[in-house]
Amino acid sequence: MRADGADVAVLPIGSFEQHGAFLPLATDTVIACTIADEIAAAHPVLHLPPVTISCSHEHAAWPGTVSLSAATLYAVVRDIADSLRRSGVRGLILVNGHGGNYVLRNIVQESAATDFRMALFPGSADWDGARTRAGVRTPSNTDMHAGELETSILLHAHPELVRPGHETSDWISDDRKHLLTLGMPAYTESGVIGRPSEASADKGKELLAGLVESFAEYLSLVGAEKEA
Incomplete structure (x- = not known):
């Protein structure tokens, strides 16, 4: 989907990994796509289909988790970026739904030395602002996986994907x-790892609204002309 005049693309990047007994394996992909959908509804961007498998090796002990190597994810994202550049797209913003995709930072870092701008969204400051706006009670370090934040977004955007049990599944580490x-x-x-019992659809709605608002700064940076 491309808004008229859009010259910046957004690429949702998720994962396929365990999220406890009450959230689906595709949780990170669903969240990344939901954020990208909200962004595309509010900002002029080229909305790409998602990368659905990424670097989930820390979850390998749970059946169903599927991973790519960091080298493979790097190559996939770089190839997508190169294709967009050849098509006349000015820049690419990676909408990352999985915290274990460390290699995405290097991809964006390397792009700073080229004529194709990239960014990684949401950053920690964006999440912090959205959490405050939504009234998320669990500290970010505690709310690490399948906790209040992720469960809230799914309760708002895709409640049909949330199985019973999140109310009694808190685990602090x-x-x-x-x-x-x-x-x-x-x-x-x-x-x-977190407190999914604190999740609510209202919090999920406000989390997304906060992210859409903070995205505007990224779009302005990536869409701007680079100085010679």
Whole structure:
């Protein structure tokens, strides 16, 4: 979908990984697509279809989780960016739904040395602002996976995807010092880290509204002409 005059694309990037017993494997993709849908309704952008599998290796202990290597995700996103550039698109904003996609930062970092602008959205400040606006009660470090934030967005945008049980599935594990080394099983039995019991559809609606508002700054930066 392309708005008239749009010269910046948005690419939702999700994952296919466990989100406890009450959220679907595609949760991160659904969230990234929902954010991108809201953005496209409010801003002139080229809305691309999503990348649905990414770097979920820390969740490999749970059946159903599927991953790409960081090198593969890098190559996929770079190829998409190169195709857009050849088509006359000025820039690309990656709408990332999975915190484990660390390689996306490097892709955007490298683009700063080229004539094709890129950005990674939402950033931590965008999430913090949206959380405050929505009245999310769980601190961001605690609300790590299938918690209040993610469950709220799905309760608002896709309640049919939320199974019963989130009200009684809280799991707190704030000290995750060795997450990269040990993966999620070292810190949770259920796959949840956070307080999904605090989730609500109203919070999900306000989270999305806050992100749409903060996106405007990214669009202005990526859509601007680069200085010679």
